[in-house]
Amino acid sequence: MHYLLKRGFVMERQVLARIALGVPTSKGGEGVWEVMERRRSQRVYSREGLSFDLLSQLLWATQGITGxxxxxxxxxxxxxxxxxxxxxxxxxxRIERLNPGIYLLDVPEFRLELLREGDFSQEIVAAALHQSMAxxxxxxxxxxxxxxRSSWKYxxxxxRYIYLDAGHIGQNLYLAATALEIGCCTIGAFYDDKVNQLIGVDGREETAIYLAAVGKAM
Incomplete structure (x- = not known):
């Protein structure tokens, strides 16, 4: 049964605003074999922002509902x-139409929930072991x-399965970003407690396990 139907499996959060995401497309684009061949980890980014529609497409690629x-x-x-x-x-x-801040993806409704507004660039860099790409x-x-959501069954x-899931999502983000000519680099080196505190999770029932920087390549 889908986890959303199980009591206690949806974490409660204070939401400042809700923003509907753009309609994703699965038509056209570069072939999957070419995209896999071109995929690279990009660690140097320009100061250019991304469009709201590109972000919507990336989010759909990682956690989108297909049926x-x-x-x-x-x-x-x-x-x-x-x-x-x-x-x-x-x-x-720097995302078109979005104020800087911390957002959560509402998967079933395909929308973003604003949790905290502000510039958290230095906080995420410090949490990611001072990797400037963050x-x-x-x-x-x-x-x-x-x-x-997994432990009740497994x-x-x-x-083990949670980290496998993270790998699937990370690779989808890499491939989607490559197809859209966007840079991407996943990040496994970070201070768990600092990231958890930044996004407002307790580190026990819910904890950060994986990061990724995304932006326009230099």
Whole structure:
């Protein structure tokens, strides 16, 4: 059963505003083989921002709904047991139509929820072991795991499956960014507590597990 139907599996948050995302497309574009061949980790970014539509397309590539069957929601990425324990947060620096701040992706409604408004570029750099690309990028993706969405079924093995899920999502982001001529670099080196505090999660029931910088390449 889809996790949204299980009591306690949706984390409660204070939301300042909700912004509907753009309509994604699955038509046209470069072939998957060419995209895989061109994929690279991009660590140097220009100060140019990204369009709102490009961000919408990237979010759909990582966590978009591709179909519905009763209570089940099919997504662009696989998940162990179709439990989808990962949440997507954004540290927005320079995105058209969005104020800088921290946002959460509402997957079923395909919209963003504004959690905190402000410039958090220095905070995310400090949390990411002072990797400057976290501030130079237009946006930083932060994926968290809501542990019990997987552990109720898989017990201790849930931790393995959660990281596999993160890998699927990260690769989809890489490929989508490459196809859209956008730079991307995933980040595994960060201070868990600092990232958790920044986005407002407790580090126990929900904790940050993976980051990615995204922006226009130099």
């Amino acid at each position: 519905r069957e009763g209570p089940y929601l099919f997504r662009t990425t696989p998940s162990a047991g179709a439990l989808y324990p990962l949440e997507t947060y954004l540290i927005v620096h 501030a130079a990028a237009a946006v930083v993706f932060v994926w968290t795991a809501v542990i019990k 017990g201790e093995r849930a931790s």
